[in-house]
Amino acid sequence: MIEVNDLTKRYGSTTAVDALTFTVRPGCVTGFLGPNGAGKSTTLRMIIGLNEPTGGSVTVQGRAFRRRPRGLRHVGALLDAGDVHGGRSAAAHLGVLARTNAIPLRRVGEVLDEVGLDAAARRRIGGFSLGMKQRLGIAAALLGDPPVLLFDEPLNGLDPEGVRWVRDLFRRLAGEGRTVFVSSHLMTEMEHTADRLVVIGRGRLIADEPLAAFAARxxxxxxxxxxxxxxxLADAVQAAGATVTRDGDGVLLVGGLGSDQIGDLAFEHRLRLHELSVTSASLERAFMELTADSVEYTAGEASAGEASVREAGDAR
Incomplete structure (x- = not known):
């Protein structure tokens, strides 16, 4: 579990992360979304101790990550697939990580095989494609068999088969009871992969809810x-601020409330439900609408705030 409490990060006069509070729970895939400049990468870096918060706190499994001497046994992270020594082989790179985290060296071969790089184990990383580097980064994240996993844009450079493999991998890891936190700008993949969403804009929390509920907004x-x-039921949901259209005998189309909220209202009023499903919901459309006021810049026009954050080393 990842617990973020009032987390804040400032670079001079620029606030990259602004009093964020949310929890990422085990057993599901949680997507981390936000426009460019929203503070996603800064947040991920603070979770694993690469950036020091200006205020607030973040814990992983109840402790600050920096307090764990064998970090890869507790958290696996892929933040930048290109942040590797190009002169080393894939096996050597993972071997160093294994030794410094007291991980059995047999895990190197196991994770290389799992990500499909067993045949490239002795090749220098400098000759890898971006997709191969992504797979190597995922192998590094899995090396310590950790209960918590973080991935920042893990699908960049992967072909369709690789994208499908990553999607299945994340779902399997979550099904094993692990905490899986994935930052991505690919809305279609989030629709197929994530169970919950944490959405931020200008460093502030916009939503922390099931994907279906967010899309329904x-x-x-x-x-x-x-x-x-x-x-x-129509009376109950309208009283809660929803719009209702009748679509045949006993069928309602409800706008303005998520399926979870409607189900809760039905339970509270002791009303029977025979079907409850989201239709015509688009995660991309909901994301664009609900983050419109949080976009730092439009095409061809970067803001001064974004430039300041870039100079301070904030990727997003």
Missing amino acids: GAGARVRVRTPDASA
Whole structure:
């Protein structure tokens, strides 16, 4: 579990992360979304102790990451696939990480095989494609068999087969009870991979909720509800601020509330539900609408704030 409490990071007069509070729980894939300049990479770096917070705190499994002497046994992270020594072989790179974290060297071969790089184990990393470097970074994250995993844009450079493999890998890791936190700008992949979302803009929290609930907040999204108590449920959701359209006998199309909220209202009013599903929901559309006020710059026009953060070394 990752617990972020009032986390803040400033670079001079620029606030990259502004009083963020959220929890990433085990057993599901949590997507981490935000426009460019939102503070995602800075947040990830603070989680694993690469950046010192200006204020607030972040713990992993109840402790600050810096207090763990064998970090890769507790947290595996891929933040920059290119941040490796090009003159080393893949096996040598992982071997160094294994020795410094008291991890059995047999794990090097195991993770290289798992990510599909066993045949390239003795090749120099400098000759790897971006997709191969991504796979090597994932291998490094898996090396210590940790309960918590962080990935920043892990799909860059991967071909369609590689994307599908990563998607299945994340779901398997979450199914094993691990905490999986993935930052990505690929909305389609988030729709197929994430169970929950943490969304930030200008360093502030915008949403922390199930993916379906977030997508349902976008214009045009509707939740289809089939119930023998249609009139009573319509009254209940309208009282909560939703819009309701009838779509046949016992079927309601509800806008403005997520499926979880509708289910809770039905439970509170003791109303039976025969179907509850999100229709016409687009994560990309909801993301664009709900983060519109948090975009740092438009095409061709970078803000002064973004430039300041870049100079301070903040990637996003």
